[in-house]
Amino acid sequence: MQGSSRPLENFPLQGGAGDGTVVIPIREHPKDYIVWSLATIYCGNPLCLGLLAFYFSIKSRDRKIVGDLEGARTYGSTARCFNGWALALIIITIIIVIIVVVMAVKGGLVAYSLLNKI
Numbered sequence: 001m002q003g004s005s006r007p008l009e010n011f012p013l014q015g016g017a018g019d020g021t022v023v024i025p026i027r028e029h030p031k032d033y034i035v036w037s038l039a040t041i042y043c044g045n046p047l048c049l050g051l052l053a054f055y056f057s058i059k060s061r062d063r064k065i066v067g068d069l070e071g072a073r074t075y076g077s078t079a080r081c082f083n084g085w086a087l088a089l090i091i092i093t094i095i096i097v098i099i100v101v102v103m104a105v106k107g108g109l110v111a112y113s114l115l116n117k118i
Helices: 034-042 046-066 069-117
Strands: none
Touching: 034 046, 034 069, 046 069
């Protein structure tokens, strides 16, 4: 029994240019920043911002699993903001601690040299 179907033909696109391939763009899944949130919790967690970032990262991942990509993008963006603020506070705290330690050591050396002169 012979099939009545025609053989597949290659129809050119745009006036003969191309090989008939159709490209369908795949939407990229939004990022949830969960690893960054865990690192923020582990490395300082100033003002509980790391914990808040972790919460929104989990919410973002849940929304992504359900299929709500816009909700996942919103929660991921919020987690990124909390992680950024937490990172900034951690860096500022480290700089202040370094300055205080240097000043204390410098002040201690001055006091030690004054005591030796007496």
